[in-house]
Amino acid sequence: MNQRTEEWIRQRPIEAYFLLGIAICFGTLFPAVLIIPQEGMFGQILSFYLARIGVYSPVLAGMFVARVIHSARQPVSLSRRLLVFLPVWFIAEIILSASLRLTAPPGTSLIALIVLSLPAALLPALVISSAIQVLMASNICWRHWSNRKGARSTTWSLC
Secondary structure (H helix, E strand, O other): OOHHHHHHHHHOHHHHHHHHHHHHHHHHHHHHHHHOOOOOHHHHHHHHHHHHHHHOHHHHHHHHHHHHHOOOOOOOOHHHHHHHHHHHHHHHHHHHHHHHHHHOOOOOOHHHHHHHHHHHOHHHHHHHHHHHHHHHHOOOOHHHHHOOOOOOOOOOOOO
């Protein structure tokens, strides 16, 4: 990305968020619903993935704008990332496979539904694990908040 675009995003983050979110949403949902033919298996699978990206477009736009605005981050080790990402991906896979199972025609193989939903489960896993990693890598120490009177029973410690 060029310097001029980064500066514009830093000066106008709200406008950049909405423009990017709307562009991703309309760029993926309209082809998925109106342009791609739904008769064949390929069209249905492509529409399924494009619709998932369109649904997560506000979150993806927010993550992108936040990355541009706050470009300096503390590094997080790969093992710590995987420790958060893999369980979230597994849970998202179970939920998505169960959702597909409810809408699939009778006789559809569960293995086929699991394989179909593996890439689609990456989006919620990416979003949730990124949010958790930001909390873990930030300078906020939740023990400070839990030491306040009355807050000990409602908060938990991350650090």
